[in-house]
Amino acid sequence: MSYPSRVKLVDVGPRDGLQNEKQTVPAAVKIELVHRLQNAGLREIEVTSFVSPKWVPQMADNSEVMAGITRQPGVRYSVLTPNLRGFEAALASRPDEIVVFAAASEAFSQRNINCSIAESIERFAPVVEAARAAGIYVRGAMSCTVGCPYEGEIAPERVGYLAGLMKGIGVQHVGVADTIGVGTPLKVQRAIEATLAHFAMDDISGHFHDTYGQALANTLAALSMGVWQYDTSVAGLGGCPYAKGATGNVATEDVVYLLHGMGIDTGIDLDALIDAGQYISDFLGRPTQSRVAKALLAKREASVCDAV
Numbered sequence: 001m002s003y004p005s006r007v008k009l010v011d012v013g014p015r016d017g018l019q020n021e022k023q024t025v026p027a028a029v030k031i032e033l034v035h036r037l038q039n040a041g042l043r044e045i046e047v048t049s050f051v052s053p054k055w056v057p058q059m060a061d062n063s064e065v066m067a068g069i070t071r072q073p074g075v076r077y078s079v080l081t082p083n084l085r086g087f088e089a090a091l092a093s094r095p096d097e098i099v100v101f102a103a104a105s106e107a108f109s110q111r112n113i114n115c116s117i118a119e120s121i122e123r124f125a126p127v128v129e130a131a132r133a134a135g136i137y138v139r140g141a142m143s144c145t146v147g148c149p150y151e152g153e154i155a156p157e158r159v160g161y162l163a164g165l166m167k168g169i170g171v172q173h174v175g176v177a178d179t180i181g182v183g184t185p186l187k188v189q190r191a192i193e194a195t196l197a198h199f200a201m202d203d204i205s206g207h208f209h210d211t212y213g214q215a216l217a218n219t220l221a222a223l224s225m226g227v228w229q230y231d232t233s234v235a236g237l238g239g240c241p242y243a244k245g246a247t248g249n250v251a252t253e254d255v256v257y258l259l260h261g262m263g264i265d266t267g268i269d270l271d272a273l274i275d276a277g278q279y280i281s282d283f284l285g286r287p288t289q290s291r292v293a294k295a296l297l298a299k300r301e302a303s304v305c306d307a308v
C-alpha cells in the first residue's frame with residue numbers, strides 16, 4: 001500500500017477546539033496558543049469564526065484575536081464565515097482563507113446555522129464570490145458526512161450531493177467532516193469517494209472527531225486513498241455546540257506521531273506541539289486528550305525523576 005510522502009495538517013484547535021468551552025478563554029490565551037502552534041511548525045491554523053456571538057459566545061472576540069496575532073511568513077490563517085455579514089467583518093482581519101460550512105444532514109443544518117442545506121448554499125454563494133474576488137481562498141466544511149446527531153447514518157449520496165452544490169458555487173476545497181466521530185474506516189472512505197466525484201484529491205481534506213476512538217483509524221483509511229490534508233486539534237480540544245456529546249477532533253499530536261512513525265513528513269516539531277497542548281490544557285484545567293502527549297509527558301517526568 002502506498003501513502004502520501006507529505007501531509008499537511010490544519011490545526012483547528014483555536015476555533016473548533018475552543019468554540020464550545022463554557023469558561024471564557026481570553027483573547028490573549030487564544031493568541032498565545034496560535035503563536036505556540038506556529039512556533040511548533042504548523043503552517044495552517046484555523047483561528048476563529050465570524051459567527052453570531054448569540055450563537056457561539058466564545059468566538060465573540062474574533063477580530064481581537066486576529067488583530068493580536070504576530071503573523072509568521074508562510075503560515076496561513078483561516079476563519080469561518082457563515083454569511084456576508086461574517087465575511088465583511090472577517091475581511092478587515094485579513095484572513096488567508098475563509099471557511100463556509102454546510103451539512104450533509106438537513107436537521108444539522110437547521111440546528112447549526114438555522115437554515116436548510118439549499119438556503120445555506122444560497123447564503124454562501126455571494127460569500128464565495130466576494131472572497132474569491134478579494135483573492136481569498138475558499139474552503140468548504142461538510143458536516144455530518146457519515147452520521148448526524150439528529151438523523152443517524154448519512155448515505156454517501158447525500159455527501160456527493162452537498163459536494164456538488166459546494167463545487168457549483170465556486171468553493172475551492174472541501175473538508176469531509178465526521179462531526180460526531182461515529183465514522184469507521186469504510187464509511188469514511190465512502191464519504192470521500194462521493195466527494196471525489198466533484199473535487200480532485202488535492203482539494204479534499206479529512207476532519208475526524210474522535211468520540212468513538214476511530215479518528216486515527218479513519219485518518220489511516222483516508223491516507224490509504226491518497227488524502228494528504230487533515231484538520232486536527234491540539235490536545236484533542238473541541239466539540240460542536242450543536243452536536244451534544246461529540247468530543248474534540250483527533251489530537252494533532254496523535255496524528256503527527258502516526259505520520260512520523262510512517263516516515264511521512266509534516267514539518268512539525270512534536271515536542272513543541274506537546275508544549276502548546278500543555279499550555280492550553282493547563283489553562284482549561286484538564287488533562288490533554290492526546291494519548292501521545294500523555295505518554296511523552298509521562299516519559300519526560302520519569303526522566304526528570306531519574307536525573308535527580
Ligand SMILES: CC(C)(COP(=O)([O-])OP(=O)([O-])OC[C@H]1O[C@@H](n2cnc3c(N)ncnc32)[C@H](O)[C@@H]1OP(=O)([O-])[O-])[C@@H](O)C(=O)NCCC(=O)NCCSC(=O)C[C@@](C)(O)CC(=O)[O-]
Pocket residue numbers: 016019049050051052053054055056080082083085086087089101112113114141142143144177178179180207240241242
Ligand atoms: C448563521 C447564523 C448567523 C444564522 O443565525 P440567525 O439567527 O438565523 O440569523 P439572523 O440573520 O437572524 O441573525 C441573528 C442575530 O445574529 C446577528 N448576526 C448574524 N450573522 C452574524 C455574524 N456573522 N456575525 C455577528 N452577528 C451576526 C444578527 O445581526 C442578529 O442579531 P440581532 O439583530 O438579533 O441583534 C447563526 O446560526 C450562526 O452564527 N451559527 C453559527 C454556528 C456555529 O458557529 N457552529 C459551529 C461551527 S460549525 C462546526 O463546528 C463544524 C465544523 C466546521 O467544525 C466541521 C464539523 O466537524 O462538522
